[in-house]
Amino acid sequence: MTAPAPLLSVEHLTMRFGGLLAIDDLSLDVAARKITGVIGPNGAGKTTFFNCLTGFYKPTIGSVRLNHPQRGVLRLEALASHQVARSAQVVRTFQNIRLFPQMTVLENLIVAQHNALQHASRFSLAGLLGLPAYRRAEAAAMAKAVGWLERLKLIEKADTPAGALPYGMQRRIEIARALCVDPLLLCLDEPAAGLNPRESAELNELLKHLSRDEGIAILLIEHDMSVVMNVSDHLCVLNYGRKIAEGTPAQIQKDPNVIKAYLGEEDADEMRADELRADEAIDQEAVR
Amino acid sequence: MAALILAHHQTSPAERLKDAAAVAFIALLLGIPMIGLLTVDQGGALRIATRWPALFAFVAACFVGRLVLRYALDQWRARQLARDQADTPAKEVSLATNPLLNWIGWVALGVSVALPIVFAENRYVVDTATTVLIYVMLGWGLNVVVGLAGLLDLGYVAFYAVGAYTYGLLSTQFGWGFWSALPVAGAITASFGVLLGWPTLRLRGDYLAIVTLGFGEIIRIILVNWTELSGGPNGIASIPRPSFFGLPFKPPGDDPTFASFFGLEYATHQRIVFLYYLILVLALLTNLFVSRMRRLPIGRAWEAMREDEIACKAMGINARNVKLSAFAIGAMLGGFAGVFFAARQGFISPESFTFSESAIILAIVVLGGMGSQLGVVLASLVLVLLPELGRDFAEYRMLLFGAAMILIMIWKPGGILSHREPTLRYFANGGRR
Ligand SMILES: Nc1ncnc2c1ncn2[C@@H]1O[C@H](COP(=O)(O)OP(=O)(O)OP(=O)(O)O)[C@@H](O)[C@H]1O
Numbered sequence: 001m002t003a004p005a006p007l008l009s010v011e012h013l014t015m016r017f018g019g020l021l022a023i024d025d026l027s028l029d030v031a032a033r034k035i036t037g038v039i040g041p042n043g044a045g046k047t048t049f050f051n052c053l054t055g056f057y058k059p060t061i062g063s064v065r066l067n068h069p070q071r072g073v074l075r076l077e078a079l080a081s082h083q084v085a086r087s088a089q090v091v092r093t094f095q096n097i098r099l100f101p102q103m104t105v106l107e108n109l110i111v112a113q114h115n116a117l118q119h120a121s122r123f124s125l126a127g128l129l130g131l132p133a134y135r136r137a138e139a140a141a142m143a144k145a146v147g148w149l150e151r152l153k154l155i156e157k158a159d160t161p162a163g164a165l166p167y168g169m170q171r172r173i174e175i176a177r178a179l180c181v182d183p184l185l186l187c188l189d190e191p192a193a194g195l196n197p198r199e200s201a202e203l204n205e206l207l208k209h210l211s212r213d214e215g216i217a218i219l220l221i222e223h224d225m226s227v228v229m230n231v232s233d234h235l236c237v238l239n240y241g242r243k244i245a246e247g248t249p250a251q252i253q254k255d256p257n258v259i260k261a262y263l264g265e266e267d268a269d270e271m272r273a274d275e276l277r278a279d280e281a282i283d284q285e286a287v288r
Numbered sequence: 289m290a291a292l293i294l295a296h297h298q299t300s301p302a303e304r305l306k307d308a309a310a311v312a313f314i315a316l317l318l319g320i321p322m323i324g325l326l327t328v329d330q331g332g333a334l335r336i337a338t339r340w341p342a343l344f345a346f347v348a349a350c351f352v353g354r355l356v357l358r359y360a361l362d363q364w365r366a367r368q369l370a371r372d373q374a375d376t377p378a379k380e381v382s383l384a385t386n387p388l389l390n391w392i393g394w395v396a397l398g399v400s401v402a403l404p405i406v407f408a409e410n411r412y413v414v415d416t417a418t419t420v421l422i423y424v425m426l427g428w429g430l431n432v433v434v435g436l437a438g439l440l441d442l443g444y445v446a447f448y449a450v451g452a453y454t455y456g457l458l459s460t461q462f463g464w465g466f467w468s469a470l471p472v473a474g475a476i477t478a479s480f481g482v483l484l485g486w487p488t489l490r491l492r493g494d495y496l497a498i499v500t501l502g503f504g505e506i507i508r509i510i511l512v513n514w515t516e517l518s519g520g521p522n523g524i525a526s527i528p529r530p531s532f533f534g535l536p537f538k539p540p541g542d543d544p545t546f547a548s549f550f551g552l553e554y555a556t557h558q559r560i561v562f563l564y565y566l567i568l569v570l571a572l573l574t575n576l577f578v579s580r581m582r583r584l585p586i587g588r589a590w591e592a593m594r595e596d597e598i599a600c601k602a603m604g605i606n607a608r609n610v611k612l613s614a615f616a617i618g619a620m621l622g623g624f625a626g627v628f629f630a631a632r633q634g635f636i637s638p639e640s641f642t643f644s645e646s647a648i649i650l651a652i653v654v655l656g657g658m659g660s661q662l663g664v665v666l667a668s669l670v671l672v673l674l675p676e677l678g679r680d681f682a683e684y685r686m687l688l689f690g691a692a693m694i695l696i697m698i699w700k701p702g703g704i705l706s707h708r709e710p711t712l713r714y715f716a717n718g719g720r721r
């Protein structure tokens with residue numbers, strides 16, 4: 001069985017801020033319709049990686065290729081941030097939530113469909129005149145927004161200003177808004193941060209549903225291991241901008257490099273010593 | 289002024305008293321120079337006379353008025369709340385469409401239509417009302433840039449000037465009429481909006497404000513110095529007045545005039561009233577246009593840009609186009625107002641387009657409540673009428689202005705009307721779709 005061509009391939013990506021190497025020669029493939037987790041300690045360069053993918057930073061070196069099913073291969077590093085979302089359909093959320101706080105939840109989701117609507121409104125002329133073609137487009141946008149709001153259990157809050165809602169809900173709204181852009185690849189930056197256990201269990205289900213049933217590839221930055229180990233098909237671990245490990249969640253959990261990066265050099269040694277002692281104890285018990 | 293300010297939440301009697309006392313205090317502060325003190329000319333020397341009883345009556349009226357208004361509003365709101373809760377428990381009260389505001393809007397419209405009929409003989413009132421309407425129109429135009437798109441523009445008067453000079457030159461040099469010059473001037477000012485907006489695309493907040501302020505001054509200084517084009521400090525005189533579908537407002541002569549056509553006696557106030565209705569129609573069209581734009585994708589993108597530019601980009605919105613369209617539309621509306629201004633005055637010079645005009649227009653938008661159409665009307669009334677009423681205190685005009693600004697910013701940081709009406713809803717008013 002040959003592996004299908006990846007949706008996104010990142011090659012030798014390097015991002016330098018003055019003397020700081022935030023991303024150091026990172027290469028990574030992201031499969032279509034799968035969830036790829038990106039983990040690493042604070043300051044490892046995860047958010048910077050997203051910023052490079054989505055046109056917010058121009059990488060110092062390296063390329064990011066997207067295999068778009070209709071538009072062919074797109075070089076994301078050469079696109080402006082709005083083109084990444086519009087043409088390449090790579091859509092992101094933010095670590096520190098960025099909603100349109102005074103606008104209602106529904107309006108947030110309609111704004112996400114701006115390009116389609118603006119096209120239908122013909123430079124606002126058809127819109128000003130209220131022509132049927134524009135009305136249809138608006139109704140379709142509304143239906144799409146309402147569909148996602150219903151699925152994400154946000155419909156009761158449709159007419160509430162987004163900024164007035166609790167944190168967990170705002171995270172969901174940001175995901176719903178990104179989904180309204182019709183992403184091929186959805187990049188989520190710590191979507192479980194600040195969620196309670198029930199909410200993050202719901203998030204797990206949502207992410208699995210999106211990748212399996214909607215066919216959306218997901219890149220997931222997450223510190224919450226209960227989420228990332230549970231949902232990821234593939235994991236990539238960053239430390240000081242370098243990729244230190246890659247594999248399935250089971251492989252990553254056992255990887256000595258990862259344990260070292262997360263617990264620090266000495267802690268890892270201690271843990272190994274603990275394990276040895278435990279093993280000895282078991283051995284002794286077996287002897288007795 | 290105080291009676292028109294609306295509160296947004298339920299209040300206890302103690303709160304109501306405190307609130308009314310605050311209003312009375314503001315009334316007192318504003319009232320001391322405007323009502324309490326009076327300059328009288330006594331044998332050539334100016335003396336200050338006091339009118340404490342009048343001031344006291346004013347303050348008391350404000351106190352009682354506010355108390356009653358607040359009470360009435362609370363009662364009304366409580367009833368509405370009860371009705372809403374009976375219908376849909378999940379509905380947010382703060383977002384309920386505010387029929388009271390609608391109602392005030394209609395009353396204001398009625399009053400403005402009836403005004404020249406009631407005050408037909410009083411040229412001063414109609415003239416002042418015309419000035420108010422010019423500022424309303426400018427406020428609505430700037431509201432697109434500042435209130436909706438969130439781009440702090442301190443040089444808005446530049447577009448007002450470009451519109452006025454475009455009409456001034458087209459009419460005096462090329463003999464264009466008002467109606468044919470209007471769209472051309474709109475297009476020219478819109479291009480100026482794009483031209484001046486372009487270099488500021490990457491700027492935000494204070495930096496944007498300073499650069500736009502600079503642009504406003506540059507346009508004015510060009511008008512002062514480019515004498516061949518603009519007439520320099522002398523400006524442009526004898527700009528033709530607009531005609532009524534080709535019928536001029538003139539004493540009867542060879543050609544048919546407005547008066548002769550309708551078989552009326554010629555009188556100057558016909559022109560004054562006509563100008564008033566003209567700006568009223570222009571302002572209403574502006575309002576209609578802007579409120580329609582707000583409900584279109586471009587209008588929502590303006591607001592989204594104000595809320596979070598980075599999030600807009602992440603949604604695939606081209607920030608450059610959205611900002612430039614806001615600059616262009618705002619400039620165009622300012623240009624229309626400028627054309628009307630030139631046609632009304634018959635004479636323009638750079639003096640009419642100083643920074644303080646920009647400041648007044650911005651103050652109208654900010655005080656009115658960013659993005660609120662009715663707020664702009666209320667703020668224009670306050671900011672034009674306050675100095676008119678306090679004419680004897682012309683030197684303190686700006687001081688008064690500043691004081692009013694600071695007080696309103698403390699008291700109502702969102703402006704007089706900070707209520708934002710959503711551009712579309714899922715739940716129809718009062719119930720489920
Ligand atoms: N615009 C910037 N200019 C300079 N340094 C930056 C910039 N953005 C990020 N960095 C640096 O790059 C490094 C990686 O930061 P990044 O935000 O990508 O980490 P992260 O993995 O997302 O961490 P966290 O888990 O805390 O979100 C940090 O040392 C950070 O200070």
Ligand SMILES: [Mg+2]
Binds near residue numbers: 046047048095
């Ligand atoms: Mg981060």
